[in-house]
Structures are given as C-alpha cells and as structure tokens.
Amino acid sequence: MKIIIAPDSFKESLSAECAAMAIEDGFRAVFPELEAVRLPVADGGEGTVDALIAATGGHRIDIEVTDPQGHRVRGFYGVNGKGDCAVIEMAAASGLMLVPAGQRDPLAATSFGTGELIRHALDGGIRHIILGIGGSATVDGGIGMVQALGGRFTDAQGIDLPWGGAALAQLAAIDLSQLDPRLAQCRIEVACDVENPLTGPCGAAAVFGPQKGASVQDVQVLDAALAHLAAVIFRHLGVNVLEWPGGGAAGGMGVAARLFLRGNMRSGIDIIMDAIGLDEAMQGATLVITGEGRLDQQTINGKAPVGVARLAQRHHVPVIGLAGILGEGVEVVHQHGLDAVFSILPRLAPLETVLEQGEENLRYAAQNLARVYRLGMKASS
Numbered sequence: 001m002k003i004i005i006a007p008d009s010f011k012e013s014l015s016a017e018c019a020a021m022a023i024e025d026g027f028r029a030v031f032p033e034l035e036a037v038r039l040p041v042a043d044g045g046e047g048t049v050d051a052l053i054a055a056t057g058g059h060r061i062d063i064e065v066t067d068p069q070g071h072r073v074r075g076f077y078g079v080n081g082k083g084d085c086a087v088i089e090m091a092a093a094s095g096l097m098l099v100p101a102g103q104r105d106p107l108a109a110t111s112f113g114t115g116e117l118i119r120h121a122l123d124g125g126i127r128h129i130i131l132g133i134g135g136s137a138t139v140d141g142g143i144g145m146v147q148a149l150g151g152r153f154t155d156a157q158g159i160d161l162p163w164g165g166a167a168l169a170q171l172a173a174i175d176l177s178q179l180d181p182r183l184a185q186c187r188i189e190v191a192c193d194v195e196n197p198l199t200g201p202c203g204a205a206a207v208f209g210p211q212k213g214a215s216v217q218d219v220q221v222l223d224a225a226l227a228h229l230a231a232v233i234f235r236h237l238g239v240n241v242l243e244w245p246g247g248g249a250a251g252g253m254g255v256a257a258r259l260f261l262r263g264n265m266r267s268g269i270d271i272i273m274d275a276i277g278l279d280e281a282m283q284g285a286t287l288v289i290t291g292e293g294r295l296d297q298q299t300i301n302g303k304a305p306v307g308v309a310r311l312a313q314r315h316h317v318p319v320i321g322l323a324g325i326l327g328e329g330v331e332v333v334h335q336h337g338l339d340a341v342f343s344i345l346p347r348l349a350p351l352e353t354v355l356e357q358g359e360e361n362l363r364y365a366a367q368n369l370a371r372v373y374r375l376g377m378k379a380s381s
Helices: 016-028 048-056 112-123 143-148 166-170 181-185 204-208 216-237 249-259 268-276 304-314 330-336 351-356 358-380
Strands: 002-005 035-038 059-066 072-079 086-089 128-132 152-154 173-175 187-191 264-266 287-295 319-326 340-343
Touching: 002 016, 016 035, 016 048, 016 287, 016 358, 048 059, 048 072, 048 086, 048 128, 048 268, 059 112, 072 112, 086 112, 112 128, 112 143, 128 268, 143 152, 143 249, 166 216, 173 216, 187 249, 187 268, 204 216, 204 249, 216 249, 249 264, 264 268, 268 304, 287 304, 287 358, 304 319, 304 330, 319 358, 330 340, 340 358, 351 358
Parallel strands: 002 035, 002 287, 086 128, 128 187, 187 264, 287 319, 319 340
Antiparallel strands: 059 072, 072 086, 152 173
16 A cells, blocks of 8 residues: 655644654554655745755755844755755745844845845756745845845945835836846746735735734835835836736745746745655555644645645545644635545643644554554455
C-alpha cells in the first residue's frame, strides 16, 4: 500500500516535516510494510522554506540582511535538493515578527532585505525563485526590494527616496537602467492567495496597514502614496497597475514582484506542490493524508490541505485530513476533495498542553486512522 503524507505545519506545535513523520509513525505501527511518501507542504507563508527543504532534501542558507527598521539581522532562504531553485519567504527579512509590536511603523518600514535575499540567491547561480510574500511589516509598494536589486526611485531633485511607504509621495522618477540584469534570466513565481488591489478601501493600506501598526491617518497617507506610485509607474512605464488583482498583497509587493521582477503570481500551494513533485508522487497511491492546525470554512481559500485534496481528486485518490481543531463550517471542505476530516485531540485540555502534545496526539490519531482503514480493507475483501 502506498500513501502520500502531505501535511502543512500545525502552527506553534509541529512543523510540516515533523507532522509528516508523526503521521507515518502512526500508520507504520499498523502497516509495517507501508510504502509512505512524505512530502510536507506549505501555502507560501511561514514554513514554506522548511517544507521545501524537507520535501526535496534541500538546505537552508543564512545571511545578514536589512530588517524593516533598517537594522542588520540574520535572514534566511532555502535551496531545493537539486540546487536550482530558491524559496524565499519575504517575512524572513521584511516580516512583521521582526519588529516589536510597539515599534511597528509602516510609514518607514522597508522591504530592502527581501531584495538582499534575492540578490544573494542570484549570486549563488539560482535562476528559479519562489517568493512567498505573506507576513510583511511593510507598505512600501515593494520598492525597497527593487532598490536592493539596483532600481532607483528618486524625488524631483534626483535624490534617492528614503525607505518606507510615506516616502513614495515624493517619487518623481524611476530608473531601471541598473536593475540586476540576471533577473531577466529568471523564472520567478510569487506565492499570493489574495486579490486585493494596490489602493482603495480593499487596498494594501486600508486592509493590511492597521495590522502593521498604521493609524487611521497613516492609512490615508499610505494609500495616497501608493496611488502616487501607481501614477508615476504609468507615466514612466506605461503600465496601469491599479487594477491588478493581488497588487496590494504584502503592502504592494504584489505590484513590484509582477512589474519589476516579472514574477508570475500563483496560489502558494500550487507553486509548492509543483516544486516538490506532488503530482508525480500521486501515481499509484491508494490514500493521501494531509492536514494542518485548523480546518474550517476558510480552508478552501488557498490553504494547503484543499490544494493537496484537489490534486488528489484528479488522480482519483481518496484524501483524509487531520487537524488540531475542526472549526466552524468545516463541512465545506468535503466539496473540495477532502473525503473525511478528524481532530487529533483525544480530550479537552489547556491550549499550552495541546500544543505540547501535538506530536503524540497526531501519531495516535494516525494510528487509529490506520486501524479503521485496515478494518475497511478486511470488510471489502
């Protein structure tokens, strides 16, 4: 029997790789001769680097980069087992978690460090880059990233703009003559699962600004600055970016990644499944097990378990989902390829205890699932 084990992380409890190992251990206790293919997944956000490394036998690279406040910190990215693809989490250099809550200031925060990660990957000969743009602390339209890659954004006096979203209001000219020429040789995939435009009531500043520390007044300043950026882009490059779906993702990084990096924006889980070869692994499988910390009605909106399930559907392979919590509206996932879902919690317990016991609970739930599966096999024989 061949099963595919492809969970996302159980946040604050288990990485995707550890979750996959626990599920395999549980199943193997019942089926010792099991052929298990562990392919931990992610949806482009936190944990994507670790999932790609684990699934492909890759490695992590740690380098010094610029954080959103301009400090030098340790950032990282991953390289796959073949050594030809880098996966970069924007949050590793420009993330919200790098800035203490009381110091968050999207008016001044920069995405420069994300550009440094990309440049380092280019220096290493990488020409296929997966860029996950979730969890950023910035609303700078991705301009900091482009500055790190050689692009110039200047004011009316020809002076380079300082970092941060507020400075975009002073933008007068864009000079891409020194933009890293290696980018033109690259295939860049941008993991993005939101469709917010750059500006307006559903835009980068209004929707994502407050969680990054923006006040009501800050949101107005940032939205006007992003609108000005769009106007200058149209004037200099002849491209109207205001209506681009996903342009407002990660504080406008959606626009910068698509326009200046020529990135292809796709669902994060689709990108990762391609990168780890999940489609090929499905050949000959009899069962797929996926999961994450919580399954609910939001799971169908670009989350990893549903992405895995939809792929399995095309191969006519049944899918079971395991989760710490089955939330409101979870039954909708059955319409998207998950044949059955189970919580791994054996009893009520404080959250701290539940998180500490995640590996044990997941292993035991998988073992019980395997026992039920064996009963089904006996009944049908």
